Amino acid sequence: MAxxxxxxxxxxxxxxxxxxLLNRASTDRVRHFGPRVDIVREGEKPxxxxxxxxxxxxxxxxxxxxxRQIVAFFLPGDICDVNVFILREMDxxxxxxxxxxxxxLSREFFDKVAAGHPRIVTAFWWETLVNAAIQREWTxxxxxxxxxxxxAHLLCEIWLRLRxxxxxxxxxxxxxxxxxxxxxxxxxxxxxxxxxxxxxRAGGLIVLKGKxxxxxxxxxxxxxxxxxxxxxxxxxxxxxLDAAATPTDAAVG
Amino acid sequence: MAxxxxxxxxxxxxxxxxxxLLNRASTDRVRHFGPRVDIVREGEKPxxxxxxxxxxxxxxxxxxxxxRQIVAFFLPGDICDVNVFILREMDxxxxxxxxxxxxxLSREFFDKVAAGHPRIVTAFWWETLVNAAIQREWTxxxxxxxxxxxxAHLLCEIWLRLRxxxxxxxxxxxxxxxxxxxxxxxxxxxxxxxxxxxxxRAGGLIVLKGKxxxxxxxxxxxxxxxxxxxxxxxxxxxxxLDAAATPTDAAVG
DNA sequence: CGATTTATTGAATCGACTCAATTGATGTGG
DNA sequence: CCACATCAATTGAGTCGATTCAATAAATCG
Numbered sequence: 263m264a265x266x267x268x269x270x271x272x273x274x275x276x277x278x279x280x281x282x283l284l285n286r287a288s289t290d291r292v293r294h295f296g297p298r299v300d301i302v303r304e305g306e307k308p309x310x311x312x313x314x315x316x317x318x319x320x321x322x323x324x325x326x327x328x329x330r331q332i333v334a335f336f337l338p339g340d341i342c343d344v345n346v347f348i349l350r351e352m353d354x355x356x357x358x359x360x361x362x363x364x365x366x367l368s369r370e371f372f373d374k375v376a377a378g379h380p381r382i383v384t385a386f387w388w389e390t391l392v393n394a395a396i397q398r399e400w401t402x403x404x405x406x407x408x409x410x411x412x413x414a415h416l417l418c419e420i421w422l423r424l425r426x427x428x429x430x431x432x433x434x435x436x437x438x439x440x441x442x443x444x445x446x447x448x449x450x451x452x453x454x455x456x457x458x459x460x461x462x463r464a465g466g467l468i469v470l471k472g473k474x475x476x477x478x479x480x481x482x483x484x485x486x487x488x489x490x491x492x493x494x495x496x497x498x499x500x501x502x503l504d505a506a507a508t509p510t511d512a513a514v515g
Numbered sequence: 516m517a518x519x520x521x522x523x524x525x526x527x528x529x530x531x532x533x534x535x536l537l538n539r540a541s542t543d544r545v546r547h548f549g550p551r552v553d554i555v556r557e558g559e560k561p562x563x564x565x566x567x568x569x570x571x572x573x574x575x576x577x578x579x580x581x582x583r584q585i586v587a588f589f590l591p592g593d594i595c596d597v598n599v600f601i602l603r604e605m606d607x608x609x610x611x612x613x614x615x616x617x618x619x620l621s622r623e624f625f626d627k628v629a630a631g632h633p634r635i636v637t638a639f640w641w642e643t644l645v646n647a648a649i650q651r652e653w654t655x656x657x658x659x660x661x662x663x664x665x666x667a668h669l670l671c672e673i674w675l676r677l678r679x680x681x682x683x684x685x686x687x688x689x690x691x692x693x694x695x696x697x698x699x700x701x702x703x704x705x706x707x708x709x710x711x712x713x714x715x716r717a718g719g720l721i722v723l724k725g726k727x728x729x730x731x732x733x734x735x736x737x738x739x740x741x742x743x744x745x746x747x748x749x750x751x752x753x754x755x756l757d758a759a760a761t762p763t764d765a766a767v768g
Numbered sequence: 769c770g771a772t773t774t775a776t777t778g779a780a781t782c783g784a785c786t787c788a789a790t791t792g793a794t795g796t797g798g
Numbered sequence: 799c800c801a802c803a804t805c806a807a808t809t810g811a812g813t814c815g816a817t818t819c820a821a822t823a824a825a826t827c828g
Contacts, residue, residue, distance in 0.1 A: 323655045325741055331658040333651045345640045353648050353746040387598045395606050397650040398586045402576045404657035405584040405702030449658030454816055488578055493606040
């Protein structure tokens with residue numbers, strides 16, 4: 263599908279044959295889910311790899327006593343976990359935020375890719391490495407950043423990822439997460455998320471209302487979140503150093 | 516080297532040819548570092564993949580103002596990041612705790628593996644997926660677990676990983692981390708780490724003195740840390756196969 | 769439209785932090 | 799091998815960021 267190819271092309275030049283393969287894989291076995299539903303549950307045997315075609319989802323883990331941590335967000339074009347099926351069981355669950363469409367990618371698809379599509383292999387490695395970097399950055403946020411920084415940082419990450427996927431319109435975007443979701447993602451309480459968002463609003467860093475987020479000045483939000491975009495590794499081929507200093511119009515893709 | 520092969524064999528059966536290749540790669544270009552030294556720095560162009568032959572190291576990120584987060588520990592047999600060199604620059608640093616020996620694995624090595632050693636490819640994917648799972652678990656810890664749970668959890672993880680590498684002796688092991696390291700890894704202050712360790716000691720969950728850790732009762736420590744080992748994916752099919760190789764003191768250097 | 773979820777506000781509390789000082793290890797050079 | 803310096807661990811006291819509890823207001827939905 264468009265946003266996956268677009269994303270992967272950021273990194274590796276895909277041949278027409280590569281693209282045909284990806285297109286076929288992403289239209290072959292498609293499933294649809296409603297909002298607030300589990301796609302995958304901890305303990306299950308992973309059968310396929312999931313490609314998000316549309317909608318938002320998250321990866322989460324839960325403790326016996328109910329404490330829940332969202333450990334990642336999935337946006338359109340994201341692949342849940344390249345090659346997970348080599349593991350015996352899932353160590354986490356995946357749930358939807360909005361209605362979601364996914365394509366199931368089979369083991370056979372990956373075997374085929376491995377056998378004859380080196381560019382896609384490289385692109386998948388890149389996706390994997392970036393996801394790992396994002397996860398590290400979350401660790402950093404939860405360990406070191408204050409509530410305000412953490413929230414600002416998360417919003418920057420989502421914003422840049424949405425923008426790279428072509429899902430922002432000017433300085434605004436759809437934003438279906440509730441404050442409860444943000445709480446589970448940032449490790450804060452719902453109440454404190456509310457207060458933190460108010461602080462960001464008061465500083466003119468965001469406008470968040472209904473299910474729309476507006477970022478009037480990405481630079482300032484990045485500063486507030488001590489956000490350094492290097493970990494997203496959106497800067498390959500011709501892109502210059504210092505993507506941080508480059509304002510919004512340096513859209514990716 | 517022994518502990519890498521041992522680890523990978525846990526997951527995939529490696530052929531003699533596979534093993535020769537790995538052995539050659541891990542004795543080919545070896546470097547030695549002192550304790551408390553950086554092996555890799557944020558911003559550098561990743562040139563090789565590093566395999567830890569001996570010693571402890573960590574991956575860390577740092578903010579402008581000095582706040583530092585350790586995001587992962589490396590123990591003997593660990594590979595820093597399969598395939599990192601496809602990224603333009605490092606988004607984090609790697610530093611040593613003790614003296615460390617590493618082998619540098621080149622791009623050519625990985626190309627060779629990809630071309631003719633499917634078992635190693637699978638094993639590397641497994642390593643990658645497990646590392647990702649560990650990172651998620653850290654996110655969970657930092658976001659949801661209390662100081663005590665967090666510390667207990669971290670100690671469990673390190674313990675199991677050391678044990679899998681054959682680096683525990685009965686119920687004790689070498690433990691070169693300072694309370695400052697533990698603070699940077701758990702997102703707690705040094706003072707609070709100290710108090711948390713005392714609490715664990717008082718509960719008889721650990722004995723930590725000098726640079727030695729004793730875990731008298733792993734079960735209880737796991738309970739204290741709400742530790743579920745599933746995320747380490749140590750339970751796979753391949754393990755049954757080699758009943759011959761028993762976990763004794765297989766040399767690590 | 770009532771029902772339910774989501775967002776907001778206030779007040780009291782607590783876990784973890786900072787500051788600051790002391791003790792205990794470890795290490796090094798004379 | 800001691801003396802000194804340094805780094806790591808411990809303890810106490812006061813503070814603060816974020817939490818919990820609790821209630822109300824505003825959206826959203828069937």
